[in-house]
Amino acid sequence: DGGITQSPKYLFRKEGQNVTLSCEQNLNHDAMYWYRQDPGQGLRLIYYSQIVNDFQKGDIAEGYSVSREKKESFPLTVTSAQKNPTAFYLCASIQGWGTEAFFGQGTRLTVV
Amino acid sequence: SQQGEEDPQALSIQEGENATMNCSYKTSINNLQWYRQNSGRGLVHLILIRSNEREKHSGRLRVTLDTSKKSSSLLITASRAADTASYFCATPRDDKIIFGKGTRLHILP
Numbered sequence: 639d640g641g642i643t644q645s646p647k648y649l650f651r652k653e654g655q656n657v658t659l660s661c662e663q664n665l666n667h668d669a670m671y672w673y674r675q676d677p678g679q680g681l682r683l684i685y686y687s688q689i690v691n692d693f694q695k696g697d698i699a700e701g702y703s704v705s706r707e708k709k710e711s712f713p714l715t716v717t718s719a720q721k722n723p724t725a726f727y728l729c730a731s732i733q734g735w736g737t738e739a740f741f742g743q744g745t746r747l748t749v750v
Numbered sequence: 751s752q753q754g755e756e757d758p759q760a761l762s763i764q765e766g767e768n769a770t771m772n773c774s775y776k777t778s779i780n781n782l783q784w785y786r787q788n789s790g791r792g793l794v795h796l797i798l799i800r801s802n803e804r805e806k807h808s809g810r811l812r813v814t815l816d817t818s819k820k821s822s823s824l825l826i827t828a829s830r831a832a833d834t835a836s837y838f839c840a841t842p843r844d845d846k847i848i849f850g851k852g853t854r855l856h857i858l859p
Contacts, residue, residue, distance in 0.1 A: 644792075669845070671846075671847065673849070678854070679851060679852075680850055681793075681838070683846055683848070686846060688845055694845070726790075728792055728793065730792075735845065736842045738783060738795040739793070739795060739840070739847055740795070741793045741794070743791055743792045744791065744792050746790075
């Protein structure tokens with residue numbers, strides 16, 4: 639079955655640590671997105687990528703980094719520079735501009 | 751940046767009643783999309799309405815679009831307990847997909 643997979647489902651980070659969230663899709667989609675969702679809030683765009691080896695900052699990119707070495711994969715690193723990383727992180731992909739987005743099941747990151 | 755704003759923020763109705771939620775947006779659009787999110791899960795696409803369409807149906811869902819008022823509404827008829835979720839409108843803009851803050855819908859038994 640085609641889909642988009644995020645892992646892990648839950649992640650705990652200590653102060654000062656970098657952690658990487660995985661996002662993999664087998665839908666052959668070109669564009670991929672990372673969003674952050676805080677409790678009871680909407681989705682805020684962190685980074686997005688239209689093609690391999692290219693990505694752009696979204697509205698809240700500070701403290702985050704991404705790579706797009708393969709079409710199927712768009713990992714997100716939450717760096718120690720992100721002072722308030724506790725949130726629900728969602729990855730999405732689309733076939734082309736203006737089409738529906740497919741989402742992973744999310745990763746809940748907690749700072750301990 | 752927020753393109754769509756849903757209204758109301760939260761809505762509680764009895765099972766079997768109809769639920770209506772609204773979305774207002776700021777700039778011209780190519781299309782508007784509605785998504786559902788169950789608690790702690792990813793979003794699921796429900797319906798897409800293009801800027802030249804005024805109304806679209808999918809099962810118990812009915813979406814309207816008024817480009818002159820820059821607004822859209824999502825109607826869920828004959829609500830069920832399984833409809834309890836958050837609902838978001840979204841619009842593509844440049845290379846991005848911009849989501850609103852959502853309406854939390856709670857269906858009471």
